[in-house]
Amino acid sequence: MNAGPLDHLALSPASSTIASGGSQAYTAQGRDSFDNSLGDATGTTTFSIGPNGSCTGATCTATSSGAHTVTGTSGGKTGTASLQVGAGALDHIVISPASATIAAGGTRTYTAQGFDAANNSLGDVTAFTTFSIAPEGVCTGAVCTANAGGAHTVTGNDGGKTSTASLAVNYVKNSGFETDLSGWNTSGSGTGVTLARVAGGHSGAWAALLTNGGTSATTCAINDSPDWVKPTAAGTYTGTIWARADTAGKPLKLRFREYSISSGALLGTTTNQITLSTSWQQVSVSYTVTTPGSSSLDFNAYLSSADAPPGACFYADDASVTVP
Numbered sequence: 001m002n003a004g005p006l007d008h009l010a011l012s013p014a015s016s017t018i019a020s021g022g023s024q025a026y027t028a029q030g031r032d033s034f035d036n037s038l039g040d041a042t043g044t045t046t047f048s049i050g051p052n053g054s055c056t057g058a059t060c061t062a063t064s065s066g067a068h069t070v071t072g073t074s075g076g077k078t079g080t081a082s083l084q085v086g087a088g089a090l091d092h093i094v095i096s097p098a099s100a101t102i103a104a105g106g107t108r109t110y111t112a113q114g115f116d117a118a119n120n121s122l123g124d125v126t127a128f129t130t131f132s133i134a135p136e137g138v139c140t141g142a143v144c145t146a147n148a149g150g151a152h153t154v155t156g157n158d159g160g161k162t163s164t165a166s167l168a169v170n171y172v173k174n175s176g177f178e179t180d181l182s183g184w185n186t187s188g189s190g191t192g193v194t195l196a197r198v199a200g201g202h203s204g205a206w207a208a209l210l211t212n213g214g215t216s217a218t219t220c221a222i223n224d225s226p227d228w229v230k231p232t233a234a235g236t237y238t239g240t241i242w243a244r245a246d247t248a249g250k251p252l253k254l255r256f257r258e259y260s261i262s263s264g265a266l267l268g269t270t271t272n273q274i275t276l277s278t279s280w281q282q283v284s285v286s287y288t289v290t291t292p293g294s295s296s297l298d299f300n301a302y303l304s305s306a307d308a309p310p311g312a313c314f315y316a317d318d319a320s321v322t323v324p
Contacts, residue, residue, distance in 0.1 A: 004032035009041060009072045009079030016081070020088035020118045023061040028072045028079060045074040049083065063118035088116035092163065093125060095156040099166040101322055104173045107145045110165065112156045129158040133167065150233060151323045171228040171321040176204045184208065185225040188300060190218025193313070202242040202280045202317035210303075210313040220313030221302035228321055230296035231261060232289040239299050240284040241319040245276040250307040252276050252314055256287035257298040267291055276314055297321070 010029045018024050028045040030038030047055040049070050053062030060070050060083065068083040095112045102108050112129040114122035131139040133154050137146030146152050149171025156163045174183040177197050186193045192214030201207040210220045229237065243252050251273045258267040272285040289295065299321055303313050 003036040003038055004034065006030045006038055006041075006075055006077050007033040008077050009045060009074055010035075011070060011072050011079045011081040014081050015084070017084040017086060018061075019086050020063045020065055020116050020120055021061065022085075023059050024070075024083060025059045026070060026072065026081065027058065028074065030074070030077075041074050045072040047072050053085075063120075065116075065118075065120040087120040087122050088118065090114050090122055090125070090159065090161055091117040093129065093156055093158050093161050095129070095131075095154065095163045095165050097165060099168070101168040101170060101320070102146070103170045103175055103320075104147050104149055105145065106170075107143050108154075108167060110142045110144065110154060110156065112142075112158060112163065114158065114161075125158050129156045131156050137169075149228065149321065149323075151235070168322040172224070172319045173228070175319045176201060176317055177206045177208045178204045181208065183224060183226075183228065185223055186210070186221060187223040187225055188219060188221040188302060190214065190220075190305060190308075193218065193220050195222060198315070200315075202244075204317070207315045207317040209315050212308050212310050212313055214310055217305050217307075217309045219302055219305045220308040221300050222316050223300040224298065227296040227298055229299070232258065232292050232295045232297055233323065234289060234292040235323045236286055236288045237297060237321055237323055238284060238286045239319075239321045240282055241301050242280050242282050242317045243274070243276060243301065243314050244278060244280045245314045246278065246312050248275070248277040250276045250303055250314075252283060252301060252303060254283045254285045254301045255299070256285055258287065258290060258295050259298060260291065260295055262294065267295055280317070282318075 012027045028041045030041040049060045062085045065087045070081045072079045093112050100108050112126045114125040133144045146169045152167040154165045186195050194211050197206050198209045253273040255271040257269040268290050270287045274283040
């Protein structure tokens with residue numbers, strides 16, 4: 001019995017697996033409608049691959065991992081084969097989170113993902129990654145901590161493949177008043193202003209309360225003491241604090257002042273303000289240091305004397321000073 005006309009193609013191998021960037025050579029046989037062989041048709045067959053990749057002659061390649069289909073076409077007749085592309089060898093890693101902020105002495109947990117040269121995921125490689133932190137601090141496993149305020153870099157290393165992340169460490173070591181009022185006073189306030197811890201913080205259990213205990217309006221200020229940032233480093237510092245009041249409407253100012261460490265001279269200042277409400281809201285201020293290395297930053301939040309009559313001035317919590 002003679003074979004009939006060309007009905008379809010049979011590609012070989014029908015299924016195969018390659019690594020990312022590898023290649024697979026194919027042959028094509030012509031078949032009639034009863035699947036009788038019409039002999040080799042590789043030379044007259046055009047090969048293509050999807051959803052991505054390329055074919056040169058009868059050899060096909062792809063870099064993206066996953067299932068692929070190779071199609072051979074000859075005289076309008078087709079045949080297909082399955083090609084599974086696996087990820088290649090480890091080329092690089094990415095650690096997460098890419099950026100984060102912690103309080104001085106706090107911790108941040110990291111993860112690491114591995115990728116091949118085509119950026120195909122090799123999955124979680126945290127267990128195989130060694131983490132370190134600079135300019136100071138320590139990493140235990142994938143958990144890193146630092147005590148000095150400022151910008152830090154966390155590095156993950158898996159077999160010589162590295163990735164870095166930015167970690168901003170809050171200069172304020174008593175940001176939430178959860179234990180005491182250390183690092184804060186009422187410097188710059190008028191006579192009779194007091195600072196106390198009260199229940200009901202923005203994020204934790206406690207907050208700071210400024211009270212004008214006098215008989216007339218006066219400045220109410222919470223001030224870092226000693227200055228959290230001393231000496232300064234080059235860069236732009238951002239200070240934030242959450243605040244609220246028992247009565248809405250007064251303008252709360254947040255301020256940085258840069259002083260010379262040697263002479264005490266004021267070198268620069270900047271202020272931002274919000275209108276207090278009875279709900280917690282955040283105010284922030286940023287300042288670029290003019291004399292890094294030989295100056296300190298004074299950080300405070302205050303109500304001017306015209307805005308602070310006798311009684312509760314404002315509540316403060318979750319203060320931070322960071323360098324992005």
